[in-house]
Amino acid sequence: MPSNEELLAELAALRTTDLPTRGGRTLAHVYDSGLPCLDGLATAAYSAFAPVNGLDTAAFPSVVRLENEVVSFVARLLGGDAATRGSFTGGGTESILLAVRAAREHSRAVRGVTEPELVAPDTAHAAFRKAAHYLGLRLVTVPTDPSSCVPDPADMAAAITERTALVAVSAPSHAHGVLDPVAETANAAAERGVWCHVDACVGGMVLPFLRRLGHELPDFDLSVPGVRSLSVDLHKYGFAHGGASVVLYRDGELRRHQYFSSTDWPGHPVVHPTAQGTRSAGPLAAAWAVLRRLDEEGYTELAATAIGATEEIVAGINGIDGLRVVGAPAATLLCVASEHADPLHVADEMRERGWFLRTQLSFGAHRRNLHLTVTPATAPRVPELLSDLADSVRAAAALPSPDPAPDLAAAVAALDADTVSSEDLASVLDAAGLDRSAGGLPSRTAPLLALLDGAPTALRERLLTELTGSLLTGSGL
Ligand SMILES: Cc1ncc(COP(=O)(O)O)c(C=O)c1O
Known part of the structure; x- marks a missing residue:
């Protein structure tokens, strides 16, 4: 029987492969007040x-x-x-x-x-x-x-x-x-x-x-x-x-x-x-x-920090050639269109620079874009974020399109979401770069996401189900 210490060390080691949940560089999934005292209390x-x-x-x-x-x-x-x-x-x-x-x-x-x-x-x-x-x-x-x-x-x-x-x-x-x-x-x-x-x-x-x-x-x-x-x-x-x-x-x-x-x-x-x-x-x-700890006063201060950071980010983004904030954001969530560089590449470039930004697929009149959830922890990092974003846009603009090659695109276009088999979907995902043996997504996800983006909604949904199911196999231990 392993000791408590061994098991906790194993869990801690697993966490090192995850996105950081604190530090303000993960702009999706996590909400970081930037106040270390809160985590200890909550835990x-x-x-x-x-x-x-x-x-x-x-x-x-x-x-x-x-x-x-x-x-x-x-x-x-x-x-x-x-x-x-x-x-x-x-x-x-x-x-x-x-x-x-x-x-x-x-x-x-x-x-x-x-x-x-x-x-x-x-x-x-x-x-x-x-x-x-x-x-x-x-x-x-x-x-x-x-x-x-x-x-x-x-x-x-x-x-x-x-x-x-x-x-x-x-x-x-x-x-x-x-x-x-x-x-x-x-x-x-x-x-x-x-x-x-x-x-x-x-x-x-x-x-x-x-x-x-x-x-x-x-x-x-x-x-x-x-x-x-x-x-x-x-x-x-x-x-x-x-x-x-x-x-x-x-x-x-x-x-x-x-x-x-x-x-x-x-x-x-x-x-x-x-x-x-x-x-x-x-x-x-x-x-x-x-x-109880934050009360209305604490939340007001955190909202001031988060909205201040958001406004700084909006101004910075509008100064980067080819980027544009979509709509009139009411609070601290931003949708950013990228006109010259593919947003999927921009997100990958940002990932290489230590940031996580989410991507949103095409929908109606909207081309695929970037999504940022700004929390107070990002406030001290805004200048670094904007400079890395400008570099990422430049690097992404120099990359070839992440869209599937014509033969893969034709194979996807021929699939019918209602009748396609899991095996056929799996081979399409493999061709777009899914590395099942690595137990997760590849470090650059642009080709996979571009494949999804080009598919009709019902097929996108089937592909996503297949992708997640192929990772969650229930094997291990
Ligand atoms: C506006 C809105 N509604 C609903 C949800 C769903 O919340 P949850 O992920 O906690 O189920 C979210 C999550 O981001 C959201 O932003």
């Missing part, structure tokens, strides 16, 4: 509650207290009042799934909707597509303007029908970081008695503090009367460890439709407020500790 709180089962509120009353305090903190920030209710969930996707489920049940009970539809701008987070898919709603997407990246409020209103169970808007959107027309959409929904959800997963812990700092922002939260629910992630700009989000409802009557309970089986009586059954209370305790 200690996490371990203290890791063995507590958050499912059983009677057995573990500590969970009730922590959850109520966390929910009331975010409700106060986001336009809630004494009637507001909420739930602590495992993440943004779960919060969205729950809100969609509650809206679907509510529309059936109150308005008799039997063939429910979910209306959202085409920029809504993929979690809404997943919710529609899992929960049997038809997704109705409203096109967004290619330069502002937001939908016309009149188009949102026109898409709402008697079948609409829920209309969703983002504050801000993930892909472009822009604010959807929340109040106009919520008002149009309210006039038809339809549920409006605000996805503030990424913005809910930044926008209220930007406002406090004097930034002019339209109303986007529960202060808008037609908004019935709102999702906000604490594991993003709440700077909590992963697995921490909140879904808020205007009142308990709306939230009731989220809960699931069953006594129709031979085991113990079941009530599941969220999608999970047994769940560790670790993420809740860690989020609670970080909220």
Whole structure:
């Protein structure tokens, strides 16, 4: 039997192959406050509650207290009042799934909707597509303007029908970081008695503090009367460890439709407020500790640092030939178009210089582009980031196109997503550079991503499924 020390050393060694989660050079996936004191606190709180089962509120009353305090903190920030209710969930996707489920049940009970539809701008987070898919709603997407990246409020209103169970808007959107027309959409929904959800997963812990700092922002939260629910992630700009989000409802009557309970089986009586059954209370305790430690003052300071860095980055990017910030970002997420150098190469070049930027594939009028999530930890590194970005753009512009060679492109074009076999997809991925034996993606991902980018959506999705499945083989130990 290996010793504890040996196992922990093995885990530490594994981490060395990962992206750094701290230090401000990873501009996706991680949210770094840049305050080392927070990590120690969150980790200690996490371990203290890791063995507590958050499912059983009677057995573990500590969970009730922590959850109520966390929910009331975010409700106060986001336009809630004494009637507001909420739930602590495992993440943004779960919060969205729950809100969609509650809206679907509510529309059936109150308005008799039997063939429910979910209306959202085409920029809504993929979690809404997943919710529609899992929960049997038809997704109705409203096109967004290619330069502002937001939908016309009149188009949102026109898409709402008697079948609409829920209309969703983002504050801000993930892909472009822009604010959807929340109040106009919520008002149009309210006039038809339809549920409006605000996805503030990424913005809910930044926008209220930007406002406090004097930034002019339209109303986007529960202060808008037609908004019935709102999702906000604490594991993003709440700077909590992963697995921490909140879904808020205007009142308990709306939230009731989220809960699931069953006594129709031979085991113990079941009530599941969220999608999970047994769940560790670790993420809740860690989020609670970080909220208490930072409080509104700490979050305001962090928002000031992050927005200052974002503004500096925007100015720097606009000074780099061929780069352009897309839309008018409302907070700290940026979508950057690269006109001369292929953005997939730019991301690879940045990776070689120690930075991680995400790439987004072509969508509608948008060519593939770069995505940056700016957190306070990046602030001291902005000059270095901009200089490496300028170098990366120059280096990328000198590279040949990452698009597949004509024979590979023709092979991909001949594939039908509905009938193609896993083996055929695997050989296409291998030809584009996937190195299965290395147990991960190649260090330069541009050819693989370019292959995906050139494929129709359904085939892209099959290729991604194949790619991930080929890495997660369940072999080892
Ligand atoms: C706007 C928005 N909504 C939903 C999500 C999904 O959140 P999660 O990844 O926590 O499930 C994200 C994640 O980035 C997001 O930015």
